[in-house]
Amino acid sequence: MTTWSWDPSLYSGSAAYYARGRAAYPQALADAVAAELELDGSGRLLDVGCGPGSLTLLLSGKVEEAVGLDADPDMLGEAARRASEAGIRTCRWVHRRAEELPADLGEFRLVTFAQSFHWLDRPRVAAAVHGMLAAGGACAHVHATTHQGAGDSAPPYDAITDLVRRHLGSVRRAGQGVLPGGTASGETEIYRAAGFRGPRRLEIPGAVVTRDVDDVVAAIFSLSSSAPHLFGGRLAEFETELRELLHEASPDGTFREQLREIAVDVWRP
Known part of the structure; x- marks a missing residue:
């Protein structure tokens, strides 16, 4: 087996699990970003590596148009389904790799990376995004752990x-x-080398969430390191053992955990 380079199977089979298994970003995150950038419902958002639209949908009400870009078509299908269910009609979903930017997508007031930047050719993508920002625009890098928390009842x-x-x-x-x-770190140097200034950090407290067994199973299958396709013919066996482990830990099938705080680094061109 080779060391890592991107391939289309990274999150194969994970899209529906991702939407359920990852804790939702809080409204406080959208409000903090909107206040920092003085978003007033105008301008455009580009969410790079949008997955099932977790951040795209949350921020869509702060801009005129939100564009979610992802390399996984199933993730985009899930994002479109969720947008339709929520009655959100200002989102556009683009099936492309981030390395193809700017891809004739135009200018944006805000570009976001939420748990996605580490999967990319970061110098190339950062340089492309720098050139896509409108005057007064910014890039927001969201640091969050939404698949698991901590605590005695986790x-x-x-x-x-x-x-x-x-x-x-x-x-x-x-x-x-x-x-x-593990995944790559050191994004500060990459943003600065691409011409960005900053960052200014925004911090949002982590929430306490209650989840059931199905939520936790979905969280595990939402991870690239335990995506469903990796188990091959042993997927059902793994899931059975996982559910037995969870029921042993919590006979009533519920867990309560403290999520880590969310940090947003705002970079200006």
Whole structure:
């Protein structure tokens, strides 16, 4: 197995699980970004690596048009379904890799990366985004952990990690490759090399959430490191063992956990 490079199977089979298993971004996040950038319902948003539209939909009411871009068509299908259910008609969904930007998409008042930047050719994408911002625009990089929290009543995540390793091996999987050292960090230097100034950091407290067994199972399958396709013919066996582990930890099937705070780094061109 090779070390990691992007391939289309990264989140294969995860889209519906992602929408349920990841905790929703709070309204306070949208309000903080809107206040910082003085969003007034005009201008356009580009959410890069939008997944099922988790942030795109939340911010859509702050701009005239929101464009969600993702390389996974199933994620975009889930985003479009959620937008339709919510009656949101100001979103546009674009099936492209971020490395194809600017892709004739025009100028944007705000470009966002929410748990997506580390998967990209970061210098290339940052440089492209810098050139796509309208006068007075900004790029917002959202740091969040929405698939799990902590606390005495949280799911047994250490045991879940061990279970995944028993099925998939000790080295973290991602698509057709592996990530022995985890995902990339050091984005500050990359943004500055692309010509951005900052960042100015916004902080939003983490929420306490209550989740059931189905929510936690969805959270595990929402991860690139335990996406459904990785288990092959043993998917049902893994899910059975996962559910048994969760029911043993909480016979009533509920968990309560504290999510980490969300940080937003606002970069100006």
